[in-house]
Amino acid sequence: MDPHASSVPVEPAHPALRGLKWWQRGIIYQIYPRSFMDANGDGVGDLRGITSRLDYLASLGIAAIWLSPIFPSPMADFGYDVADYTGVDPLFGSLADFDALLEAAHARGLHVLLDLVPNHTSDQHPWFLEARSSRDNPKRDWYVWADPKENGRRPNNWLSFFGGPAWTLDEASGQYYLHQFLPQQPELNWRNPEVRAAIADAMRFWLDRGVDGFRVDVIWLLGKDEALRDEPINPDFRPGMPPHHQLLHPYTQDLPETHRYIAEMRALLDEYSARGRERTMVGEIYLPFERLVTYYGSAEAPECHMPFNFILTQTGWDARKIRAQADRYDALVGEGWPNWVLGNHDQPRVLSRFGREQARVATTLLLTLRGTPTVYYGDEIGMADVDIPPERVQDPAGLRQPGVKAASRDPERTPMQWSDADFAGFSTREPWLPLAEDYRTVNVALQDRDPNSLLNYFRALTRLRAVTPELVAGAYHSLEAGFDDVFVYTRSLEVGTVLVALNFGGAARTLHLPGLGAAGSVLLSSVRREGEVPLEALELAPHEALVVRLR
Numbered sequence: 410m411d412p413h414a415s416s417v418p419v420e421p422a423h424p425a426l427r428g429l430k431w432w433q434r435g436i437i438y439q440i441y442p443r444s445f446m447d448a449n450g451d452g453v454g455d456l457r458g459i460t461s462r463l464d465y466l467a468s469l470g471i472a473a474i475w476l477s478p479i480f481p482s483p484m485a486d487f488g489y490d491v492a493d494y495t496g497v498d499p500l501f502g503s504l505a506d507f508d509a510l511l512e513a514a515h516a517r518g519l520h521v522l523l524d525l526v527p528n529h530t531s532d533q534h535p536w537f538l539e540a541r542s543s544r545d546n547p548k549r550d551w552y553v554w555a556d557p558k559e560n561g562r563r564p565n566n567w568l569s570f571f572g573g574p575a576w577t578l579d580e581a582s583g584q585y586y587l588h589q590f591l592p593q594q595p596e597l598n599w600r601n602p603e604v605r606a607a608i609a610d611a612m613r614f615w616l617d618r619g620v621d622g623f624r625v626d627v628i629w630l631l632g633k634d635e636a637l638r639d640e641p642i643n644p645d646f647r648p649g650m651p652p653h654h655q656l657l658h659p660y661t662q663d664l665p666e667t668h669r670y671i672a673e674m675r676a677l678l679d680e681y682s683a684r685g686r687e688r689t690m691v692g693e694i695y696l697p698f699e700r701l702v703t704y705y706g707s708a709e710a711p712e713c714h715m716p717f718n719f720i721l722t723q724t725g726w727d728a729r730k731i732r733a734q735a736d737r738y739d740a741l742v743g744e745g746w747p748n749w750v751l752g753n754h755d756q757p758r759v760l761s762r763f764g765r766e767q768a769r770v771a772t773t774l775l776l777t778l779r780g781t782p783t784v785y786y787g788d789e790i791g792m793a794d795v796d797i798p799p800e801r802v803q804d805p806a807g808l809r810q811p812g813v814k815a816a817s818r819d820p821e822r823t824p825m826q827w828s829d830a831d832f833a834g835f836s837t838r839e840p841w842l843p844l845a846e847d848y849r850t851v852n853v854a855l856q857d858r859d860p861n862s863l864l865n866y867f868r869a870l871t872r873l874r875a876v877t878p879e880l881v882a883g884a885y886h887s888l889e890a891g892f893d894d895v896f897v898y899t900r901s902l903e904v905g906t907v908l909v910a911l912n913f914g915g916a917a918r919t920l921h922l923p924g925l926g927a928a929g930s931v932l933l934s935s936v937r938r939e940g941e942v943p944l945e946a947l948e949l950a951p952h953e954a955l956v957v958r959l960r
């Protein structure tokens with residue numbers, strides 16, 4: 410049963426794009442539901458709020474929204490601690506609100522991805538309550554338990570990503586349980602087929618309701634070493650790094666069996682795709698490219714449609730370094746479909762990393778490299794990290810790791826800036842996290858009216874993608890720009906070639922790009938140039954992003 414099957418409009422694809430799936434042609438937009446739009450006036454965003462903003466979302470020219478977790482949760486990690494995989498937390502609304510959102514999104518041609526968190530549950534999930542109730546409970550083995558070592562010591566040296574050990578003693582049963590995040594996030598035992606079946610049921614629940622796929626949380630952590638061996642010391646650890654970096658992680662990350670688990674999930678999605686609309690799976694994976702690309706799987710056992718490529722969140726704003734990474738990624742992706750991420754709910758905002766002058770260059774990079782872009786809410790209007798006063802810090806990762814730079818993720822999770830009205834039009838009362846001070850000048854309403862705003866530049870770019878198949882499907886090839894702060898590449902198909910030139914610096918540059926023809930025509934420029942440009946002496950203004958059609 411798929412109640413929405415007929416309501417997703419079939420996009421009129423350019424002939425050159427035939428054969429590409431919607432998630433290959435389109436753009437994914439991440440919504441952090443607590444912070445997008447508050448419809449019920451409690452200071453926290455909700456599903457009805459999102460529904461009320463669907464026209465805005467559709468105006469962006471995106472293909473899908475991905476919602477960070479909306480499931481019932483004690484919110485120890487703001488929803489990444491799930492207490493019921495098949496419900497909606499009352500804070501966000503009801504299942505009926507979700508169905509209404511899905512239907513209204515589909516009616517506008519927007520796909521909806523949910524955030525599946527299969528590595529761990531909340532410690533309040535009925536599965537864990539049962540599992541911890543006694544050593545011989547049938548659900549005991551759904552989680553990872555281990556006896557203390559002699560003297561009651563922890564089973565091994567594994568560490569939590571949020572600081573401290575990855576083991577907590579369950580006093581009642583005398584065993585430790587594993588959690589690579591908070592103690593309130595016990596890890597499921599993926600070796601147990603019942604666990605895999607239970608997660609598959611949760612996926613079916615949402616797929617049957619009509620969702621278009623999942624972003625899967627920490628998918629590369631699913632398998633762990635069965636012998637629970639100690640992890641080796643990281644020789645490159647330096648003070649100030651997150652304590653989790655003290656160790657290398659061969660026994661908690663990227664284990665061979667994880668591929669089998671993912672292939673099972675993918676097979677389930679493929680069953681649905683074969684019956685109707687195409688569903689997709691994006692995997693959260695922080696690994697070097699060589700390892701990352703193995704998560705596409707093989708033709709016989711496909712895995713993620715898109716293993717998230719986070720390199721732009723980890724590379725400084727350096728044109729040469731980014732070029733080198735983009736070249737390497739493009740080569741390594743092989744038959745897989747590439748993707749790019751500039752920011753998310755775990756990383757400092759792109760604007761705060763690279764500076765406001767570079768916002769259009771960054772947006773152009775994200776939307777014109779080869780592969781599906783994922784945009785973080787608010788980046789399209791240039792929201793920046795917000796300084797959170799110590800007494801208002803909410804994120805447990807920050808609270809538990811004082812002294813670690815950017816450990817708290819609150820700064821990038823602040824309320825969407827809709828207008829200059831009170832509370833930025835996000836809510837009718839003080840929101841759960843402070844608003845940015847600049848919301849009266851940086852907001853959707855204002856930028857909507859300003860043809861030269863970042864928001865309208867973003868829309869111009871998505872419109873350009875929609876009519877320029879080279880930017881969606883064209884081969885990527887980088888060129889030597891002759892300057893350390895300029896990145897130039899082409900995107901070509903049989904029908905034509907488009908050149909992208911990005912000035913990462915504040916100095917005007919004249920590029921000499923031989924062999925491309927005498928002149929090209931400007932498709933889009935962040936400094937609003939039009940017409941013909943010479944290619945053998947191509948002028949770039951400071952901080953300019955330029956897209957040119959070659960002839």
Ligand code: GLC
Nearest residue numbers: 486489526590626627754755
């Ligand atoms: C992922 C999420 C992050 C969360 C963690 C634990 O990394 O993106 O926000 O805290 O998993 O679920």
